Amino acid sequence: MNAAEQKLLLAVLAQPTAPFRENQVKDFAFSYLAQRGIPYFEDPIGNIVIGCPGANAYRALLNGRSREPVRVFIAHMDHPGYHGTRWLGPRRLLAQWHGGSPVKLLRGSSVWLADAQGEFGTGQISRATLGTHGHSMATLEITLPSDGLSQRQRPPASTLYGGFMFRKALWTQGRRIYTRAADDLAGVFCVLATADYWHKHKTLGKAPFIGLLTRGEEVGFVGAIGHFELGWLPAAKRPVCAISLEASRTLPGALIGKGPVVRLGDRRTVFHNNYLQVLTGIAQKYLPGGFQKRIMDGGTCEGTATTAYGIPTIAMSVPLGNYHNEGFEGGPDSRGFRGPAPECIHMDDAAGELLLCKKLLAPGLPWDAPWSAVRTQLRKRLTAYRRFL
Numbered sequence: 453m454n455a456a457e458q459k460l461l462l463a464v465l466a467q468p469t470a471p472f473r474e475n476q477v478k479d480f481a482f483s484y485l486a487q488r489g490i491p492y493f494e495d496p497i498g499n500i501v502i503g504c505p506g507a508n509a510y511r512a513l514l515n516g517r518s519r520e521p522v523r524v525f526i527a528h529m530d531h532p533g534y535h536g537t538r539w540l541g542p543r544r545l546l547a548q549w550h551g552g553s554p555v556k557l558l559r560g561s562s563v564w565l566a567d568a569q570g571e572f573g574t575g576q577i578s579r580a581t582l583g584t585h586g587h588s589m590a591t592l593e594i595t596l597p598s599d600g601l602s603q604r605q606r607p608p609a610s611t612l613y614g615g616f617m618f619r620k621a622l623w624t625q626g627r628r629i630y631t632r633a634a635d636d637l638a639g640v641f642c643v644l645a646t647a648d649y650w651h652k653h654k655t656l657g658k659a660p661f662i663g664l665l666t667r668g669e670e671v672g673f674v675g676a677i678g679h680f681e682l683g684w685l686p687a688a689k690r691p692v693c694a695i696s697l698e699a700s701r702t703l704p705g706a707l708i709g710k711g712p713v714v715r716l717g718d719r720r721t722v723f724h725n726n727y728l729q730v731l732t733g734i735a736q737k738y739l740p741g742g743f744q745k746r747i748m749d750g751g752t753c754e755g756t757a758t759t760a761y762g763i764p765t766i767a768m769s770v771p772l773g774n775y776h777n778e779g780f781e782g783g784p785d786s787r788g789f790r791g792p793a794p795e796c797i798h799m800d801d802a803a804g805e806l807l808l809c810k811k812l813l814a815p816g817l818p819w820d821a822p823w824s825a826v827r828t829q830l831r832k833r834l835t836a837y838r839r840f841l
């Protein structure tokens with residue numbers, strides 16, 4: 453990861469976002485792509501498709517006559533957060549929570565507030581209810597500071613949104629990054645940086661790249677489902693390989709700082725074994741001893757949605773501390789176990805994931821026969837032991 457990529461990582465991770473309120477991340481992506489002349493367009497759902505200037509070019513790419521799979525890198529732009537519902541008083545806002553959340557020590561926690569124009573302040577949770585399942589918040593009451601908004605300044609409640617706030621939107625400690633939302637802005641970073649790499653290296657030949665930045669993942673991949681329902685990707689005539697990029701809850705064997713995770717599956721399903729073999733081969737070659745490999749079953753990801761739509765899927769994750777701002781691992785600014793806490797990832801894990809994304813764009817990878825090298829090894833074993841048979 454070069455200095456410009458590191459700067460991009462920190463800038464993306466500092467953006468405010470919530471399910472269906474991804475506009476700040478989108479504006480950031482639009483200006484990043486436009487400045488570099490990287491083609492993109494918005495689909496009718498409001499997802500961003502990178503690598504093609506419009507739907508016709510996208511469909512032409514997907515229906516081209518080539519055996520080289522189109523690599524579709526997918527990350528989501530949202531993170532669990534709230535939408536304002538109504539004002540309960542001059543300084544009290546009722547809000548609905550969307551997605552996972554901490555479940556303890558909520559009262560007195562800080563939240564940030566934004567409207568369509570962007571972030572403008574913070575408030576405190578004065579009351580919170582959990583959903584009947586008990587896994588996350590359902591509603592919350594937010595008290596604004598007394599020097600907050602005057603009656604006249606008060607925007608309509610439904611235009612407001614936000615999420616948990618800590619000492620800052622983002623800070624670093626050594627190689628660790630603490631942020632409100634690494635899930636999945638770390639994935640968004642990887643897609644943008646890979647797009648830039650692809651755009652600068654036309655000599656990659658015909659490496660077919662698509663970046664898909666989606667909306668509303670935290671409530672069940674809603675943006676991705678909307679995109680697949682357009683029918684373009686599932687109906688592709690040439691091979692497609694979806695690559696889901698996530699920040700996923702750290703687990704034994706998927707530790708922060710030990711490298712990106714070749715994600716064999718999520719909580720719902722395993723992924724495409726042939727294409728995973730291609731990815732594993734790349735990881736072994738370029739990050740020997742510096743990557744991890746396991747089923748990340750701490751949650752589901754958009755790889756479940758692509759798989760359900762019949763798209764061969766592989767996935768990678770950056771190990772994530774304090775998943776969904778829930779203080780599982782604790783650390784700075786954590787309010788306590790299962791209380792609000794900043795998410796945490798490691799710079800080197802993000803760098804490793806980006807490297808693997810770039811290497812996946814190489815032409816001529818063994819997509820059609822990924823096991824042939826392994827088979828050759830297995831045959832040698834048979835030869836060596838044949839005399840005992």
Ligand SMILES: [Zn+2]
Nearest residue numbers: 532635670776
């Ligand atoms: Zn998530």
